[in-house]
Amino acid sequence: MPKILLAEDDNDMRKFLVRALENAGYEVTSYDNGLSAYNRLCEEPFTLLLTDIVMPEMDGIELARRATELDPDIKVMFITGFAAVALNPDSNAPKNAKVLSKPFHLRDLVAQVERMLAA
Secondary structure, eight states: OOEEEEEOSOHHHHHHHHHHHHHTTOEEEEESSHHHHHHHHHHSOOSEEEEOSSOSSSOHHHHHHHHHHHOTTOEEEEEESOHHHHHOGGGOOOTTOEEEESSOOHHHHHHHHHHHHHO
16 A cells, blocks of 8 residues: 655644545555654655645755655655745756645545556
8 A cells, every 4th residue: 555654734734634645545644844754754665755845844845855865766746835836946846746736625635646656
């Protein structure tokens, strides 16, 4: 089963996303900041990193960059209200990362995750 690492600093949003992804059949581990998520990535592999961009301690772009250094095969999706930042070529975001702009419907999130994991 694919394992998803979620980094989202908004507690309500994080709980909402975890519940939706688990209901869709995924194993989800979540953290409220990028540094904690990165430390977990150093301990075990994940199939997908689902991360907000603006977070304390380590932002999502830095987290994604470090995650792909640890595991070049990890898939990355940003969930953000700042899509232009993720899409900026100067951001150093992983080139194959997907961006899902907030607000989004949970069906869209699950469908996008399914597409990424099937690729």
